[in-house]
Amino acid sequence: MSRLSVRLPGLDLKNPIIPASGCFGFGKEYDQFYPIEKLGAIMIKAATEKKRLGNKTPRVAETYSGMLNAIGLQNPGVDTIIKNELPFLKDKQLPVIANVAGSTIEEYEAVAKALNGSGIQAIELNISCPNVKEGGVQFGTDPDVAYAVTKRVKAAADVPVYVKLSPNVTDITVIAQAVERAGADGITMINTLTGMQIDLNSRRPLLANGVGGLSGPAIKPVAIRMVYQVYQAVKIPIIGMGGITTIEDVIEFLLAGASAVAVGTANFQNPMICSELIDQLPFALEKYGFTSAEEVIGKGHLNE
């Protein structure tokens, strides 16, 4: 194993840097800026059973050190994604983590089944999208519902299942433990915090959807806190995200207990960010006294 590589269920990653779902499409656009096969893996945009057109516009707004989005899970549907998008990523030999969304447990199950045999490496079960009227976040805020959907998808899927947690809960460890009990192979966290911006001229919420998901550096302290707590509460590995823009942020997430990290919003500001972080990682490891990425994981905890 190389200094940068990390190993998680289903994912032998050459480095721990992954673009976050919804912020990197299906990779093609960013392949204009650097060869995306350089990435540890890719988390592709959420897939639903059928094509979805998403919410009305405006769908994004800028906030202090962050942004709000209410895309509403627009995607061409899982079958089209398998047909049109996965071959490109397969050619690149880039590990694919497919983000699975739905409005009902049945839809989640159907999407997971459709992905069987498609050549992806893992499923990221999105029970935390705040931007759709039904489904999404409600699955991620009730431990029993989170347990049920995880169990069903786990039974349906032929690859490891990572469950993506919502930060909009009173105690995230309860949800994490529920999905662990349901058989989740790992956890990805955090999805966006629910927020709102009101336009002073129109006197109405700026996003057509009203609320949206807050992401970016603004939420990093919340993400670090939650990864830290969940790391102590479960045994399955965590892929951490929320506001990463620098290599120090990456190290901070690993210290908190993440085994790999995802980078979302920062891609919009700097399309080269993931590539740059991969280049910087060896130097940062050295600077902070580590010999490998694996070694950093969880080292921010008092007993390690």
Add this chain to the structure above:
Amino acid sequence: MSRLSVRLPGLDLKNPIIPASGCFGFGKEYDQFYPIEKLGAIMIKAATEKKRLGNKTPRVAETYSGMLNAIGLQNPGVDTIIKNELPFLKDKQLPVIANVAGSTIEEYEAVAKALNGSGIQAIELNISCPNVKEGGVQFGTDPDVAYAVTKRVKAAADVPVYVKLSPNVTDITVIAQAVERAGADGITMINTLTGMQIDLNSRRPLLANGVGGLSGPAIKPVAIRMVYQVYQAVKIPIIGMGGITTIEDVIEFLLAGASAVAVGTANFQNPMICSELIDQLPFALEKYGFTSAEEVIGKGHLNE
């Protein structure tokens, strides 16, 4: 009534700008910069029954567009506050909102009782402090407990009781409705989001307390969303806060449904901020087509 004045239970405010609890001490320090009698009111630092020394240092850290704090409710105790701090504010004829904290329902009750006859205008019941090992936030995350402590303090107090809500909950409207049922006269929101920063050199949480409360512009979208939701869920008035730094932020909170606002972290960056906002408010009202502050309240909602 003047253009800037707003009226809430127990609080006839000449303007809707209030420094937030814990960010303005008991007023004396800021009175060096401008005459604090200019303020709509003052929310003083949390009072507990006995003197508290708070957490170990470091107690604060900077984050992107925000900060973390884990002061841990340090204060000289309610009796000393009444004796040493309130006379100065009484001389200034500045309405006082006393922030009441505790580790047990009995302590909350005792502090509220101690404040009877002290000349304050309202109590802000702090059931949302994330920085103490017991008490604080746990009262603010369970609707039944929130109901119980509100009911007891309401019975004990001789002034209107505003309950300060924690944003670290799955559904803040449930807590808001519980405290309304318990007789709360108003709501103040939001307290800080729980967060963490890990120091890369020491490999430990930077704050001695581990977690701390995230405040500042970073959290504003979450605060606006919650004020907007609570405005639709309860009938009692809201004092809104979370990340205010500009006069546009003030208007945004009023549009979301706040009847007045509190300014916390921004005082550290700019000690003149509350004074400046008061000066700017008439111009901002005019710019956005309002004739009075009262008129703005809740105007961001679709049905108004």
Add this chain to the structure above:
Amino acid sequence: MKQVKGLLRATDLIARDTIQYQIELSPALLTEIKPGQFVHVRIDQTAAHMLRRPISICDIDFEKNLLTLIFKVVGKGTAKLKEKQIETMIDLLIPCGNGYPLDELDAEHVLLIGGGIGVPPLYYLAKKLTEQGIKVTAVLGFQSKADVFYEDAFKALGDCFITTNDGSYGDTGFVTDVIEQRQLTGDYYFSCGPTLMLKAVKTKMQAVPGYISLEERMGCGIGACYACVIDKADDSGNVKICHDGPVFRANEVIL
């Protein structure tokens, strides 16, 4: 599409709250650019602003290798751009979007209809059209006299009618009023401006094939995030303004 840093060679206030940037870029990059395309500008190197700002290509000077952008200060991001000093580096994604379909065009005379900050992209278009021997007539609407810019530049290329909402300069009223009163037309029209204006133009110019350039709040600016969609007229779904646009056939999308 590339991410590049260009040297800010000049920044000038050319009308009320309206800044003109001239940015030096490599000639190879500049020759790739088509009128109607835009750049996605990073505000600064900190995490304060996580979103770039889309600004249209207004002109290219191939002798000095300068790209011209014109933007209006309307919010926090453009206010920061206004403060930039010459000789600083400006971080751009360039070129974004599709641009106007100049090659397929079979026209002798086209009408350019711009409103406010929708005017800049029409300028480089006008230049390219006249280079191809196509006659251009421009109708440019502004709020008020203080907002008017590039009148002489357009006049050097063809007819140009300015109108202001308050009548403080040129004609009075909307661009559609000018088109009506002056009975203007062309083989094609190209329009860029606020959505309300585009709607009015589309209705008014029904008989003429036209292209419109659209605005929407953007995330990535390169087609990856689905922030900037607009519904297609044929009910088959939506398209991305940053990637499939910003230029569309007027009847292709629902405004």
Add this chain to the structure above:
Amino acid sequence: MKQVKGLLRATDLIARDTIQYQIELSPALLTEIKPGQFVHVRIDQTAAHMLRRPISICDIDFEKNLLTLIFKVVGKGTAKLKEKQIETMIDLLIPCGNGYPLDELDAEHVLLIGGGIGVPPLYYLAKKLTEQGIKVTAVLGFQSKADVFYEDAFKALGDCFITTNDGSYGDTGFVTDVIEQRQLTGDYYFSCGPTLMLKAVKTKMQAVPGYISLEERMGCGIGACYACVIDKADDSGNVKICHDGPVFRANEVIL
């Protein structure tokens, strides 16, 4: 205490990552300032940095009305301060804290013990002491030769011994080693530097009355937020470094 904006007249790199600011302020304000006090500096006018940074008063030039600050670039805030160009305005809370008790001092010779960025406040103190006719001896510790600054300035006022951890300049080792080897002492000592150094100094200098200047992460900087406390030695609670300090009697607080 006031909030003021001063004009940055000079910014110089005087040692590795070490910047010297000279800020023009009103004479009335400058005369109020006592050695040991500090300023609380705003990083910029945006919301990116919500906390100010505490920096000690290093010197005052009453002829040119200049305040000197010296800071080391250690994180995001000081990195931004480093980028500031001359002629920009620097937003300060000034003066913060209590300063050294010069009036009550009954001394003929004092020892100044500084480490790294703890050296700057000792300079203005040394100037004031020598003005009062008190002899000063300075022991200044730095990491390495590249970090040393103000040696000549201190030498102009009295004896000055430099030591570096790695021995690349002056003596080798910690300030306490120098004190030991050179058998230095005084009627009082004044010390400022990292907590570990202060602890060693306090132990070493037990026999001599001393004052130490402390650092802690700050919020308000004016005594309102309870961020910056330190426990009192007499078990009676804690005191605020920003307001009750940053200078304390060495035996007053628990390091």
